[in-house]
Amino acid sequence: MLTRDTRPDLIGPDLSDFSKIDFTNGAIAAVSGGSDSTALLLLLKNHLDRTAPATRLLAVTIDHDLRPGSAAEARAVAILCAERGIAHRTLRWSGPKPSSGLPAAAREARYRLLAQAAQSEGIDLILTGHTADDQAETVLMRHARDEGRGPAEMAGRGVAGMAPATLYDWRTWIVRPLLGMRREALRDILQSQYVTWAEDPTNVDAHFERPRIRANLAGEGGERRFAELIAQAGQAGVEREELGQRAAMLIREFATMPANGLIRLDPAFATSGDAPAAIYAMRILLATIGGVSFPPDEARSEALFRRLRAGPLCATLSRTVVDARRAGIFLRREARGLPLAAPASGDVFWDGRRRITLGDRSGALLIAPLGQAAAAKRAVAEDGTPPSLARAALAAEPALWRGAECLGSAGESGVPTTVGVSPVVAPFARFLPSFDLAPAAAVAGLIGAPPLPALPFRGHSAG
């Protein structure tokens, strides 16, 4: 990689969103060696040198080990970083690679490794080089997937594109400061400094979806289409955020948790004036109770919501039993498909719903659902909640067992005090786009999940 001295005057201070970001705890720059992330690195370094030179900055390259040249590309980034006085690490994605769904698996591994690097450095901020071009491509891809659905169903979701920030694993922020910049402009900056970059051959491989979309946008009328897509992404992002805020208000107003694993919605929830927000809130709650990483699809959710308005019902969606009766609309995990008993070791992500920390290394304990027999013996609050529902929800909660003997759930006297069980907001546990901060915070408050960390932008506090 050829480089010449950075000429800061070529890197204007206002080109990106760096000045909004809070770098107090340092930053990881995710640098593949392609043009966008190489530009990210140099712009970021320049920004920090000028504004906060003591900031900890670590560039990380993931070697996916999928192409013969990938190790050399990672070395080129290491050389550039050494020249610029930037700490750098290469992390390799080792282990078996799936034969289908490779891009998604690579992405999953990439974020996992980046987050691990952040964790081990005590840094909670990762910056990526996503550009406006990536944004337009993402929106176009989502359009393609949503084809066939009516415009009403598309309203306020789906086409929102990438958020400016995404919380990963409920603790590490991924921020995209170049989302407003064009790839060509970044390449101009690099060329003006005689910095070269790697071209990823999969970017032009028509077997993959993104390169096909990219070629489509580069054709005739591409610029106009590009502008439309960016405008749509912006508008849809605003709408999605507003919908989330309204859903959060409904959750705060109408939802309670009368027993572990049981959510009660006041019957007035179904008749509140804001049906789109109520449906969005319901989808998030269903996925949370069911431990499913995606909300149930919109058509089924709407149908269920219509039935809720009509009167009592008992239905299952998203692994969640919805039991609407005079006492309220109750949501609990269905009994089917609960995890089988498994030896408890290390920290466990259980049933998509609970993070269990053991602090017990003996390996003698099992984790399994509490089950109906043990739940039947538990006292339940006499607050108008139907006891059968409270017990059915408790039966699906994780408990510790020694052989066939049930020690109980975390916090109960038979269970080691080192054991902790923390609820998880399942649909946002891995990726929480900043659009959805409000409903995520509302659900976290409702079920007792850990509070959200503050957005990594200046002047923001947790949602």
Ligand SMILES: Nc1ncnc2c1ncn2[C@@H]1O[C@H](COP(=O)(O)OP(=O)(O)OP(=O)(O)O)[C@@H](O)[C@H]1O
């Ligand atoms: N091998 C890598 N090592 C480090 N960072 C990477 C690597 N690949 C991608 N990135 C980071 O992710 C950004 C987006 O890259 P790219 O567009 O290839 O990924 P994507 O798969 O389209 O996006 P997403 O990561 O959202 O799925 C890059 O600008 C860079 O910051």
